[in-house]
Amino acid sequence: MPQSAMPGWLDRLFGRLTPGRSLAERGENLAARFLRDQGCKIIIRNYRCPVGEIDIVARDGDTLVFVEVKTRASDEPTPEEQVNSAKRRQLTRVAKTYLGRYGFPPPPARFDVVAVIWPPGQEPQIRHTKSAFEATD
Numbered sequence: 001m002p003q004s005a006m007p008g009w010l011d012r013l014f015g016r017l018t019p020g021r022s023l024a025e026r027g028e029n030l031a032a033r034f035l036r037d038q039g040c041k042i043i044i045r046n047y048r049c050p051v052g053e054i055d056i057v058a059r060d061g062d063t064l065v066f067v068e069v070k071t072r073a074s075d076e077p078t079p080e081e082q083v084n085s086a087k088r089r090q091l092t093r094v095a096k097t098y099l100g101r102y103g104f105p106p107p108p109a110r111f112d113v114v115a116v117i118w119p120p121g122q123e124p125q126i127r128h129t130k131s132a133f134e135a136t137d
Helices: 008-013 020-038 086-104
Strands: 043-051 052-060 063-073 111-115 125-133
Touching: 020 052, 020 063, 020 111, 020 125, 043 086, 052 086, 063 086, 086 111, 086 125
Parallel strands: 063 111
Antiparallel strands: 043 052, 052 063, 111 125
């Protein structure tokens, strides 16, 4: 059976990924490696809860870092621009849920964005924006 005729659930069952998903996964892997190289300790990847998901939760010294990874084949629009106000609100809600496990007072925390620009056939470029935004209400 040609791959294009295979149902999506069957592709997922056997581990095949669509090209877009593959790029996102490669970007997240690269971002995690980059953060480790910068001295961060990765605590969890793809943290999910009822209100959403955060790509990477890391520790940078005493600070918890909630990282949104945006991987794109081109830089137009920039990946950072795609972390809009709705996305920031959603990330804040997920972070608050995660921080709930630490009791009071919670540890210091920040939101970072890692942009991975990975044009086909070229080496990826990484931009790390620390404290990219403040928590919203």
